[in-house]
Amino acid sequence: MTSTSERNMIGTAGSEPLLVNRRTLLGAAASALVIPFVVISNPRRARAGGATQLDAYLQIDAENRATVFVGSCEMGQGTMTGLAQIVAEELQLDWSTIRVEHGVPVSGSANAYRNPKLNMHITGGSTAIWGWYAGLRDAAAIARGKLVAAGSAATGATLTVAGNGYLTDGARTYPYSDFVADAASLPASAPTWAASRNYIGKSRQRVDIPSKTDGSAIFGMDVRVPNMLYAAIIHCPTNGGKVQSAPSSASGAVAVVNLGDSVGVVAGSTYAAMSAARSLESSGRITWKLPTDLTRVDTAAINAKALSLSKSTTAKVFKEEEVGAPDSSYAASSRRLDLTYTTPNLAHACMEVLNCTADVRADSCELWVPTQAAEWCLGTAMAITGLAADRITVNTTFLGGGFGRKIEQDYVSQAVTLSKTVGRPVKLMWSREQDFRNDRYRPASAMRVRLGADASGAIKSFIFRNVSTSINVQRGSTPGNNPEDTGAVAGAANLPYAMQTRRVEFVHNDSDLPLGYWRSVGESYNTFAVESAIDEMAKLLGKDPMAYRKQLLAGDARAVAVLDALSTLSKWNARLPSGTARGMAFLKGFFSYAAAAVELKLVSGRVSLSKVYCAVDCGVAINPDSIRAQIEGGILHGMSAALWHEVTFTKGKAAVSNFDRYKMAKMADVPVISVQIVESGAEPGGIGELGVPCVAPAIANAHAKLATRRRNLPFYPGLGLGEIEDDEGGDDD
Amino acid sequence: MAKVNLNVNGSPVSVTVDSLDTPLLWALRDSLGLTGTKYGCGRELCGACAVLINGQKQLSCDVDVGEVAGSEIWTIEGLAADLASPNPKFPSYAEVRKAWIDNQVPQCGFCQSGMIIAAVSLLEGGKSGSAAAAAMDHLCVCGTYPRINKALRSIA
Numbered sequence: 001m002t003s004t005s006e007r008n009m010i011g012t013a014g015s016e017p018l019l020v021n022r023r024t025l026l027g028a029a030a031s032a033l034v035i036p037f038v039v040i041s042n043p044r045r046a047r048a049g050g051a052t053q054l055d056a057y058l059q060i061d062a063e064n065r066a067t068v069f070v071g072s073c074e075m076g077q078g079t080m081t082g083l084a085q086i087v088a089e090e091l092q093l094d095w096s097t098i099r100v101e102h103g104v105p106v107s108g109s110a111n112a113y114r115n116p117k118l119n120m121h122i123t124g125g126s127t128a129i130w131g132w133y134a135g136l137r138d139a140a141a142i143a144r145g146k147l148v149a150a151g152s153a154a155t156g157a158t159l160t161v162a163g164n165g166y167l168t169d170g171a172r173t174y175p176y177s178d179f180v181a182d183a184a185s186l187p188a189s190a191p192t193w194a195a196s197r198n199y200i201g202k203s204r205q206r207v208d209i210p211s212k213t214d215g216s217a218i219f220g221m222d223v224r225v226p227n228m229l230y231a232a233i234i235h236c237p238t239n240g241g242k243v244q245s246a247p248s249s250a251s252g253a254v255a256v257v258n259l260g261d262s263v264g265v266v267a268g269s270t271y272a273a274m275s276a277a278r279s280l281e282s283s284g285r286i287t288w289k290l291p292t293d294l295t296r297v298d299t300a301a302i303n304a305k306a307l308s309l310s311k312s313t314t315a316k317v318f319k320e321e322e323v324g325a326p327d328s329s330y331a332a333s334s335r336r337l338d339l340t341y342t343t344p345n346l347a348h349a350c351m352e353v354l355n356c357t358a359d360v361r362a363d364s365c366e367l368w369v370p371t372q373a374a375e376w377c378l379g380t381a382m383a384i385t386g387l388a389a390d391r392i393t394v395n396t397t398f399l400g401g402g403f404g405r406k407i408e409q410d411y412v413s414q415a416v417t418l419s420k421t422v423g424r425p426v427k428l429m430w431s432r433e434q435d436f437r438n439d440r441y442r443p444a445s446a447m448r449v450r451l452g453a454d455a456s457g458a459i460k461s462f463i464f465r466n467v468s469t470s471i472n473v474q475r476g477s478t479p480g481n482n483p484e485d486t487g488a489v490a491g492a493a494n495l496p497y498a499m500q501t502r503r504v505e506f507v508h509n510d511s512d513l514p515l516g517y518w519r520s521v522g523e524s525y526n527t528f529a530v531e532s533a534i535d536e537m538a539k540l541l542g543k544d545p546m547a548y549r550k551q552l553l554a555g556d557a558r559a560v561a562v563l564d565a566l567s568t569l570s571k572w573n574a575r576l577p578s579g580t581a582r583g584m585a586f587l588k589g590f591f592s593y594a595a596a597a598v599e600l601k602l603v604s605g606r607v608s609l610s611k612v613y614c615a616v617d618c619g620v621a622i623n624p625d626s627i628r629a630q631i632e633g634g635i636l637h638g639m640s641a642a643l644w645h646e647v648t649f650t651k652g653k654a655a656v657s658n659f660d661r662y663k664m665a666k667m668a669d670v671p672v673i674s675v676q677i678v679e680s681g682a683e684p685g686g687i688g689e690l691g692v693p694c695v696a697p698a699i700a701n702a703h704a705k706l707a708t709r710r711r712n713l714p715f716y717p718g719l720g721l722g723e724i725e726d727d728e729g730g731d732d733d
Numbered sequence: 734m735a736k737v738n739l740n741v742n743g744s745p746v747s748v749t750v751d752s753l754d755t756p757l758l759w760a761l762r763d764s765l766g767l768t769g770t771k772y773g774c775g776r777e778l779c780g781a782c783a784v785l786i787n788g789q790k791q792l793s794c795d796v797d798v799g800e801v802a803g804s805e806i807w808t809i810e811g812l813a814a815d816l817a818s819p820n821p822k823f824p825s826y827a828e829v830r831k832a833w834i835d836n837q838v839p840q841c842g843f844c845q846s847g848m849i850i851a852a853v854s855l856l857e858g859g860k861s862g863s864a865a866a867a868a869m870d871h872l873c874v875c876g877t878y879p880r881i882n883k884a885l886r887s888i889a
Contacts, residue, residue, distance in 0.1 A: 076841030076875045205837060212842030213833045214813030215769020219843060222768035230763070252751070270772075271759035272751050351773055351781060351843040351874050400771070400843030401874050432774045625837055629880070633840055636876030659778040659872060667869045670878040 052180040054143050056103065056112030057087060057136065064165050064175035065097040071113030071121055072128035073102055073372055074208055075399035075406070076633070077688045078626035079128040081206040083136060085199040085622055086129075090140035091147075091176075092198065094165040100207050102396035105374045107382075107389030114375065121375035124407050124517060126590040126686025129622055133684045141191030143183070150182035163198075203625035208398065220370030220397040221429060223357045229254060230270045231418050231428040232277035233411075234263045235438045238652035240291040240512050247285050252276035257421050262438075264418045266426060274431055290652070296512040297652035299345065299444070302469070306446035306509045309467045310340055315507045317465075320489045324501030330461035333452025335540055339533055341449070341711045343525040343696075344646030346442040346518050349662055352400020353435040356415035359425035360385055365392045365416065370399040372407040380409045384416045403637075404517035408440050433657040440516025441647055443468040443488070446509075447529035457541045457551055462502040464492045466526060469511045490522030491693060492530055496559055496588045497552040513649060519637060520689035523589045528642075528713065531585035531697035536709065545701060546572050549586055558617050558680050559586065562593045565615035565678045570597040580610070583702025585694035591685030592618040593678075596635065596694035598671070600702035607643060607699060607715055609671040616675065616690060619682035627687050628675045634691020635673055640665045642696035643715045737802050741765060742811025743820075753799025758782045760798040761808060769809035769846045773872070780871030783847040783854075784808050785823070790854035809846040812853065825856035825888075832884035840875035847871050852885060862888035 051061035059067040068087045074080040080100040088095060103113035105121045113121045115128070116135035144161065151159040151167045151174055162168035165176050211217035236242065246258040250265060253276040257264040263286055267273035280286060295301040309315045330336065357368040358381075365385045371377050377394045385392070399406055415428040430438075445468040452461035466488050470477070477485075485506050486493065493504040518524060538548040546567055553559040563586065566572070576582060576599065584597040599611040614631050621627055644663040648655045656662050700710045735753050739746055741761070748764040756775075761767040761784070773781030775794050782793040785807040812826040819827040829852045832838075839845045848871055855865035866885035873881075 076839075078840075205834065206839075208842065209834055209837060209839050212839040212845050213830045213849060215767070215809035215846050216813075217842050218768070219771075221772065222762075224766060224768070269751060269755075269759060269763045271755050271763070275751075349874060351771075351779070351841065351872070353772070399841060401841045403874075429772070432776070629837060629840060629877075632879050633876035636878065637874070658776055659774050660776070664872050664874060665876065665878070666872065667866070667878050667882065670876075670882070673879050 052184060054146065054180050054184050055139060057139055058091070058143050060177050060180040062177055064094070064177040065099065066091070066093045066165060066176075067099040067101060069101050069103040069113070071103050071115055072123040072132065073374070073396050073399055073402070075123070075372070075402035077128065077630055078206050078623060079123070080208055081204060082129050082622045082626060083132055084207060085202070085204055086133060086136045087140040089196060089199040090137055090194050091144050092161050092163045092165070092194075092196070095199070095204060098207065102374070105378050105394055107378065111375060122373040122407060123402070124372055124404060125521075126688040126690065128688070129684045130591045130686050133620070137193050138191040141193055142188045145189045145191065146183035146186045147176050147179055149186055149189075150179040154179055154182060200620065200622055201624070203623055206626065217398050219352050219400045220355045220357070220368060221352055221400065223368040223397060223427060225357060225359060225368070225425045228357070228425040228427055229266050229268065229422060230273045231264050231266045231415070231426050232270075232273040233414060233428060233430050233434055234265065234277050234281050234286065235261065235434060236288040236290070238288065238290050238294070239297045239437070239514070239649060239654065240652055241288040244287040244289040247280070250276050250280045250285075252279070255422050256280065257418055259414055259417055262414065264414060264428065266418060266422050270429055291512060294651040297649055299648040299650070302509065302511045302513065303342065303444060303446070306342070306444065306467045307340070309507045309509055310446040310448040310465055312507070318485050318506040318508070319503060320486055320493045320506060321502060321504040323499070326461040326463050326501040326503045329501040330450055330452040330463060333460040334455055335453040335537070337449070337451045337533060337536055337540065339449050339536060339711065341447045341529040341532060343445045343447075343528060343713045344717070345444045345513060345648070346641055346645050347436055347439045347647045347656065347662060348401070348403045348405035348518060349436065349659070349664070350399070350401030350403060350405055353430045353432055354405070354411040355427065355429040356412050357425065357427040358415040358419035360416060360419040363387070363391060366395070367393070367412065367416070368395045368397055369412055370397050370402070370406055371412065372399070372402050372404070373409070376407070376409055377412050380412045381416050384413060385420060403519040404521070405440060408516060436647070436657045436662065437654040439647070440514050442518030442524065443471065443515045445525040447492075447526060449529055449533040451533050451537050453537055453541065457537070457543055457548060459497065459499040459552065460501065462495070462499045464489070464503070464530070465505040465507060466492060467507045467509050469513070469515055470506070470508045471515045471517065473508055473510070474515055487522050489526060491526030491587070491589060492522070495530065496556045497534070498555060519634075520692040523587060523689070523693040524641070527585065527587050527589070527693035528696040528700070531587075531694065532700050532711065535583070535697070535701040535704070539704070545584055553586070556588075558593050558682070559588060561678050561680065562586070562595045562615045562617050565676050566595040566597055566613060569615055569674055569676050570613035572597065579706070581702045581705035583698045583700065583705070585697040585701065587690070587693050589693065590687070590690050591683075592616060592687065592690050594631075594690045594694055596698050598695070598698045598702050600699060600706070602706055607703060609639065609699070612671045612673045612695070614673070614675050614691060614694070615678055616687070617678040617680045617682070618687050618690065619680060619684040621677050621679060622684060624677055627677055630687045631675045631691035632673050634689065635695055636665050636670065638692040638695030639699070642699050642713055646714050646717055735799070737798050739798070739802060739806060740804065741767070741806045742808060742814065748798070750798055754797045756794050757784070757796040757798045757801055757806070758793040761793060767808045767810050771843055771846060773844065778872070779844070780847040780851060781844050783850040783871070785850060785854060788822075788857065790851055809849060812849075823853050823857060826853050828888050829853055829856065829884070832887050836880045836884040836887065838877050838880040838884050840877055844871060844873045848873065848881060856888065862886050
């Protein structure tokens with residue numbers, strides 16, 4: 001039998017070592033049909049297998065094949081490929097045999113997989129390429145220097161990089177594998193970046209894609225370890241409820257474990273665990289201690305409070321940004337708007353539900369987990385097991401979507417506790433219903449925008465207030481005085497628009513629906529308000545929205561270039577057929593720039609997008625095709641959210657528990673999407689979230705030309721609940 | 734516990750399940766280790782669990798394992814088992830896989846086994862690539878639809 005670790009290496013198209021193994025595994029013999037237990041390869045084991053680890057990021061095996069270890073996780077953004085391209089550029093690696101794996105965290109600052117600019121081994125905020133670009137190039141350039149030095153010393157010649165993983169003395173070539181052992185012990189010399197452009201800037205095929213077309217990619221859900229049990233989870237049907245009492249056994253279950261705010265049901269298979277959990281939940285044998293104040297987990301009550309706070313003059317205000325005297329400037333402006341926008345709670349709805357496999361033993365703990373925060377998983381396991389960090393191994397699997405949800409530790413902590421309690425490896429998998437009802441939702445926001453301008457359109461005053469529940473306050477920070485509340489005003493603070501005075505405020509709306517980071521976080525709601533308001537001002541001034549933005553962004557060359565590109569791409573000034581309207585929006589965020597335009601018509605009174613155009617400047621474009629893919633996906637994610645998504649709670653009870661009440665765009669809903677990358681040559685910025693925020697305001701801005709101005713998202717609340725709102729009689733003020 | 738004789742990916746195999754109404758999805762994933770077939774919603778809403786049963790696409794979260802004893806079941810692993818000599822029952826898989834890679838379709842990839850099963854089923858049913866693209870009705874949260882569309886339209 002081939003090694004299990006080798007099977008799970010991620011090969012590129014063409015090399016396909018895993019496919020060779022798959023043939024063995026799926027051969028003609030009936031018994032071979034049963035795939036053996038699968039273990040994600042990990043460098044601690046791989047190191048013992050004959051390959052040499054040059055540093056934390058690079059391993060070269062005896063056949064001169066390189067494995068790159070990355071500190072950011074692969075959840076579909078193409079991170080593995082992009083980071084490997086950076087390493088490959090410096091070392092001129094053989095791309096046809098390159099493999100990429102997730103790095104395994106060690107404790108503290110010794111963890112080489114901490115994103116250099118975040119100083120954490122996590123993936124979020126579109127920081128993978130932004131944070132790693134310089135640090136990883138340096139590390140790879142140092143590795144090249146060591147290989148050249150070791151090779152030159154060994155051969156007595158002056159070697160240079162020949163390409164495809166070889167050095168040369170001009171006459172003959174030597175594989176890196178000849179020198180990697182010597183190189184590993186050499187000191188680092190100052191790195192010099194390669195001038196070549198063979199990998200960076202090229203649309204290399206993604207290293208993970210072949211395995212995602214044949215069923216071999218291992219997501220967290222697919223992990224199987226020997227002697228494993230399976231677990232399901234039950235949370236209180238009323239969000240925020242805790243376990244008052246739970247039985248210690250249930251029909252069909254090996255164990256029932258009270259986890260405090262949930263109950264774990266452990267059984268011999270996933271189906272047995274889920275069935276036993278369902279029966280137990282409906283039996284009434286678990287009793288729950290409900291939250292004492294159910295208005296704190298009630299959408300209508302929370303949102304009413306938010307609207308009230310948006311107008312309040314006595315609310316405690318956290319001022320993120322203040323320039324000049326915006327109140328008097330507003331009063332003195334000849335053109336004034338005072339507008340309030342609202343956005344709902346959203347679920348992440350990753351295609352892969354939350355899951356984690358844990359094997360806790362007396363002296364060790366190993367996790368296999370689809371996580372955006374491997375380092376935090378290490379901390380979670382240390383806290384629960386009491387083991388030292390070097391006794392704990394956190395293996396990051398592929399993530400079937402993350403979008404910010406899989407940075408959380410709730411499901412990890414449950415799996416570790418369950419394995420520790422039952423004394424066997426446990427794979428915990430949430431049901432889709434548990435996943436929807438117990439998310440860490442995007443905060444619902446009320447956003448009040450006051451915009452004052454003169455007749456020329458110059459903005460005299462911008463006063464913005466976001467009212468939402470602070471994610472950080474829910475996690476223990478103090479409201480109003482912690483810098484992390486900047487997340488709640490991202491997309492409104494530090495706008496590149498010329499504004500003579502400005503103030504950006506945050507007001508914490510204290511409530512208990514558990515909140516978290518949803519793809520593009522603050523920009524996912526504040527950009528809706530800001531970019532809608534800019535359009536509303538353009539209309540008041542009688543200006544074209546594109547021209548008006550160019551006027552306000554004249555001092556930012558990258559912004560203007562993106563707007564110019566969008567203008568050309570979307571044929572902004574060309575006539576549209578009657579009944580079709582254009583709308584646009586702009587974003588500077590995630591260390592990048594984006595501008596999007598939509599072409600919209602109303603079909604039976606409802607929004608139908610025919611085309612979406614997007615121009616992006618994300619600095620050096622490491623992999624242009626991956627960037628286009630992320631923008632396409634971000635646009636569709638933003639479109640589904642703008643039109644259909646919200647999760648509401650009535651006294652803690654969620655209205656959504658599966659996709660039937662959370663409509664996602666399907667093939668028939670998809671517009672033609674055109675993406676243009678504007679090359680500024682700046683340092684690389686983020687792309688994973690960049691495509692999302694502009695879509696909602698662009699749709700609202702187009703819609704306002706054909707019908708009403710919509711200031712409340714989603715466009716079609718209650719869709720799927722059978723209460724379809726009439727568009728024209730909607731929520732316009 | 735119950736024992737069921739199945740025919741999976743061209744081979745007879747016996748699986749032990751808790752009961753005959755266990756969804757085929759879990760027999761494939763847990764009993765047989767064929768984890769390419771995914772759990773997404775459990776209610777036939779997303780398509781991640783699609784398999785081919787007697788040549789037809791079915792959502793395995795809603796098929797009792799007891800009902801498919803004797804049926805011919807193919808999963809993504811079976812279609813992909815031997816790329817050198819494509820499965821004569823599903824010759825379109827090789828085209829679909831190539832189109833998926835050429836067009837760099839998957840992002841997170843979780844829904845793609847189901848997407849590919851759906852595409853193969855439509856093509857084997859006689860649909861053209863563009864007709865198959867229009868008929869794809871599975872869910873992809875990453876938003877790979879434009880590339881699925883392009884990939885299928887590249888197939889005659």
